[in-house]
Amino acid sequence: CQEIGCQETGPQGIGARVPRKEDARFLHGRGAYxxxxxxxxxxxxxxxxxxxxxxxxxxxxxxxxxxxxxxxxxxxxxxxxxxxxxxxxxxxxxxxxxxxxxxxxxxxxxxxxxxxxxxxxxxxxxxxxxxxxxPPVIDAVAAKRDPAVRPHEDWDDNLFLSLRYESGFAENAAAAAVVVERELSLSRQAMVPLEGxxxxxxxxxxxxxxxxxxxxxxxxxxxxxxxxxxxxxxxxxxxxxxxxGGAFGYxxxxxxxxxxxxxxxxxxxxxxxxxxxxxxxxxxGANTRQHHYRITGYADPRGRLLALDAEVTVDGGAYSNWHQTIGLEPGQIVGNLPGPYALPGYRVRADCVATNKPGFLPYRGVARTGVCFAMELMIDAIARAVDREPWEVRRDNLVPADAMPYRNVAGKLFDSGDYQKGLDMAREAIRFDQWRARQRDGEPDGRLIGIGFASYCEQSAHGMSVFKSWGMEFIPGYEQAMVRVTPEGAIEVRAGVHSHGQGMETTLAQVAHTVLGVDIADIQVLLGDTAETPFSTGTYASRSIVMTSGAVADACRALVPRLLGIGAHLMQAATGTVRLERGRVVGPQASLSLREVAEAWYCRPDRLPPDVDVGGLEATVAHRPQVDTGAFSYATHAAVVAVDPGFGHVEILDYVIVEDCGTLVNPMIVEGQTLGGAAQGIGTALYEESPYDAAGQPLAATLADYVMPGPAEIPDIRITHMETPSPYTAFGIKGMGEGGAIAPPAALANAVNDALRPLGVEIGATPLSPERVLAAILRGRAP
Ligand code: MCN
Ligand code: SMO
Known part of the structure; x- marks a missing residue:
């Protein structure tokens, strides 16, 4: 960056808490929907x-x-x-x-x-x-075994597809002293963006x-x-x-x-x-999250995982979408179920079953909310089986920092990070020891306290090989950006990714500012119109900033020598003696605004010799990270809950998130993204459900029946950042837009199960509704 004369990060550059440029429009009701x-x-x-x-x-x-x-x-x-x-x-x-x-x-x-x-x-x-x-097909697990009734009668079973993967399973499973088996599930739900x-x-x-x-x-x-x-x-x-107005995959x-x-x-x-x-x-649109797991963990006597075996059933609904298809969800399940852990043996089968429901779509976190739920409940179950603290067993199994970059049992290449430290920080932040002590003392109101953890790592900026492995029709390889210096010396950034609340109009401006030093008030980011922006496969998979920051920076960098060349000539200075500083071309004796430089090029080219015409003041550049295996952000969520034994109601007493998405472009936006995702994850964990009756009629067709968390249900979530730059991406950025939604169901289920431990019962299904929690409590109390 320095050698082409660009700015270092300032109060508006990468890393700064710049207020969102788009918010004035949104908050004043000037958004265009x-x-x-x-x-x-x-x-x-x-x-x-x-x-x-x-x-x-x-x-x-x-x-x-x-x-x-x-x-x-x-x-x-x-x-x-x-x-x-x-x-x-x-x-x-x-x-x-x-x-x-x-x-x-x-x-x-x-x-x-x-x-x-x-x-x-x-x-x-x-x-x-x-x-x-x-007759309809409602239960995916049953329909897989018994295909007598079929939504697609010309098929001979009900399988959209069935994926299998196995690595080192048999020998490692055979060596296990502890075997733990569970049946786990997430309910079907809708995504409910503000704008449909x-x-x-x-x-x-x-x-x-x-x-x-x-x-x-x-x-x-x-x-x-x-x-x-x-x-x-x-x-x-x-x-x-x-x-x-919100998209979330829908x-x-x-x-x-x-x-x-x-x-x-x-x-x-x-x-x-x-x-x-x-x-x-x-x-x-009740079309997401519904997974069912039969999962077995194989561990040594200390709870160190040796192997994992799972049969996963995705309730695919009736149709496969264009273009990602129904294959995306099982594809992600197979690759991501082992989570951030270093286990040597793995066997999985992921089936996607056709039922008489709306076709399955990816939802923020995609399959990872489900696999995190399954894996993290398994870690806690193993901890109980070997009678150790769940955080200890989790820590022992996490890929250690000195093993990075690490290729896991599913073939994923974790690029960087300290997963164990993140867990330690979450344990500190939640004040684990204090809560354990309070839990032992018991609550005066009789409520049961529980503490739960969930750790995950999240592949972002997936590259070509990953999309190819999911069988995609469109393999996203590059992201492009066009940057233009306008005749009045302002900057236009155009990209084919889009923003649905993520704040990309601000963060892409921050990236351009980092290279050009132009005040971000003078940088306009234009997204969303195919006639005005370079081609892109769009915004999804938490890939936009990783991919597009590289493209924007490269396009800005392509313009720097052109601006310097014009400026040097106008100031009659040698090219090597001018540099870009705070959006001005600065020479040994004088300096010029970008407006003066741009005006000369656009309006008075007669003042410039022909050789400074180096290709104009706009550039479109394509970018991709150094490797195509992605950059893994990661986090640990820790939750403390109080369970009312009389009503089964779960209250969240404390919730912390320690997350690492590499270089933070805008920490305030990352926090907003994390909170929004976590609110959705809490919805999945405790409230949201689209149940069907035996005739296939949806039972939650209004927001009176489809329960969503509101401000009163979302606790004061405390977020701590770690910042381990990815070695493979522009500026070391890792994507994170989905992350917040991945861990809450797992963390909260582990917390509720910790609370119910004295009763000897566990819950393995979402939502953790009062009905479901109370049923477990009554089971525990039954003679
Ligand atoms: N960011 C950052 N520093 C990082 C990583 C991200 O400052 N190290 C910022 C980015 O600059 C961007 C935001 O955080 O402003 C999210 O960036 P990124 O992780 O690249 O995610 P995408 O922009 O690709 O957004 C997609 C992601 C997905 S897949 C879903 S689903 C989702 C999500 O974002 N849908 C959302 N967040 C959402 N937020 C809102 N408000 N609405 C949605 O529909
Ligand atoms: S579910 Mo996000 O659009 O990848």
């Missing part, structure tokens, strides 16, 4: 959704009104088909509007358009749907192209998807993702509703909009 947008002549779209879980469609009788559509009305829209290179993967086509069969409650069957949403819903009411109901799915599509007659505003994490991929499934050239599709893959609305705009050359309502989200 799809649901706020109105185009002249816009029609609103409503969907008729299947009222039953599984049925043959015998007929759909439309009202006389013209603007009602079923699948046969839209021959140009092809069925959505996610392809995967994973062995055993079964592709399954999802028609944007159901064809022949419906396979879950909430599946779109028909759509209606009108001037208002209410009128469109009235039209929907007039449609007659003639269904021949079939939203799409507004229209036709630009001048450019002769489809223009789609979508609340999306990946506008460039949505562009590819819409083009592909509507039979358009990609250049005839523009996708603009404006402000996105808005990464293409949804049938997006394809339907885009088809309307293409067919009628006019604007159409659909905004998902909360009920639609909770019913048709």
């Amino acid at each position: 799809v649901s706020d947008m109105v185009l002249p002549g816009q029609r609103e779209v409503a969907f008729l959704r299947s009222p039953v879980a599984h049925a043959r469609i015998l007929g759909v009788r439309k009202p006389a009104a013209r603007f009602v559509f079923v699948r046969d009305d839209m021959p140009e829209a092809r069925p959505i088909l996610g392809q995967s290179g994973l062995p055993t993967y079964r592709p399954v086509a999802q028609h944007p509007l159901a064809h022949e069969k419906v396979r879950f409650v909430g599946e779109p069957v028909a759509m209606a358009c009108a001037a208002t949403r209410a009128e469109a819903e009235d039209l929907i009411e007039e449609i007659d749907l003639d269904l021949d109901e079939l 799915k939203a799409v507004l599509a229209t036709w630009d007659a001048r450019a002769d192209r489809l223009v789609v505003y979508a609340s999306s994490q990946a506008p460039h991929l949505l562009r590819i998807g819409l083009a592909k499934f509507l039979g358009l050239d990609q250049r005839r599709v523009q996708v603009i993702a404006p402000d996105v 808005k990464y893959n293409m949804h049938p509703e997006e394809l339907c609305v885009a088809w309307l705009a293409m067919r009628f050359r006019a604007p159409f909009r659909y905004v998902e309502d909360r009920r639609e989200h909770l019913v048709a």
